[in-house]
Amino acid sequence: MKAALLQLNSGDCPAENLVRTTALIEEAAASGAEFIATPEVTNCVSVSRARQMEVLHVEADDITLTKLRDLAATLGVNLLIGSLALKTKDADGRFANRSFLIDRSGNITARYDKIHMFDVTLSEAEYYQESRGYRPGSSAVLGRIDGLNIGMTICYDVRFPHLYRALAQGGAEVLMVPSAFAVATGKAHWETLLRARAIETGCYVLAPAQWGAHEGRETYGHSLALDPWGNVLSDFGEGVGVSYIEIDKNQVLKARKRVPAWGHNQPFEGP
Numbered sequence: 001m002k003a004a005l006l007q008l009n010s011g012d013c014p015a016e017n018l019v020r021t022t023a024l025i026e027e028a029a030a031s032g033a034e035f036i037a038t039p040e041v042t043n044c045v046s047v048s049r050a051r052q053m054e055v056l057h058v059e060a061d062d063i064t065l066t067k068l069r070d071l072a073a074t075l076g077v078n079l080l081i082g083s084l085a086l087k088t089k090d091a092d093g094r095f096a097n098r099s100f101l102i103d104r105s106g107n108i109t110a111r112y113d114k115i116h117m118f119d120v121t122l123s124e125a126e127y128y129q130e131s132r133g134y135r136p137g138s139s140a141v142l143g144r145i146d147g148l149n150i151g152m153t154i155c156y157d158v159r160f161p162h163l164y165r166a167l168a169q170g171g172a173e174v175l176m177v178p179s180a181f182a183v184a185t186g187k188a189h190w191e192t193l194l195r196a197r198a199i200e201t202g203c204y205v206l207a208p209a210q211w212g213a214h215e216g217r218e219t220y221g222h223s224l225a226l227d228p229w230g231n232v233l234s235d236f237g238e239g240v241g242v243s244y245i246e247i248d249k250n251q252v253l254k255a256r257k258r259v260p261a262w263g264h265n266q267p268f269e270g271p
């Protein structure tokens, strides 16, 4: 199956982001991609809560979701919306950072709320408090497209290997890590973390990413696809566009036959 990873430079205007995302999805479908994946916060990258309050919507009213579902149906492709920032009905007013798996008929077949919040101080000048704006999810989610089991995760989740192991042991063959990675940690950790998750689980790892300057922050780009042996299938580097890879379920079986660590559970005590 041909898969496509979109690298975006989403701004803080959902309508504009939708226009650009739609064009790249159409381009990917015209190139024969049957599974197309977009980065974290496809609809809006913003560090301003006031701006988010102004432009974001609850899931039922979100235009990006409605339009991309229609687009998946029109083009007959499977779609992973890496995430949408959405309002919730929570009393504390926090948003959801929610990923959607959409089938060829435009149906939502799985949704996942990012579990691990990026509450990190990289330097005096660069710090993130994601849990202030977003309410974390609490369930790992497996979706399914065209006979492939898809483990859904987002960005900072990549640093928590037990989540990926649980998804692989639950049946995942492809792990999604749509992201908006920081530049400093991207340079230091991005490829290594993603390759490790592929090697440990014997899964494909697909990580479509935000890139470049956004209002109030900057992201690393380098959308990455790994095969189940940990080989880099594609690295988009910088800029905006689409990368293509081939997914072959036999490669999952092959890697796991050589090193079956993903399925070995040896109990131990302590420390």
Ligand SMILES: O=C(O)CNC(=O)[C@H](CS)NC(=O)CCC(=O)C(=O)O
Residues within 6 Å of the ligand: 040, 041, 044, 045, 046, 085, 097, 117, 118, 128, 129, 130, 155, 156, 157, 159, 180, 181, 182, 183, 185, 186, 189
């Ligand atoms: O804030 C939003 O609107 C959406 N959320 C994100 O972009 C999140 C929190 S700032 N980014 C990450 O998790 C980057 C993780 C990272 O860079 C690392 O693990 O090193």
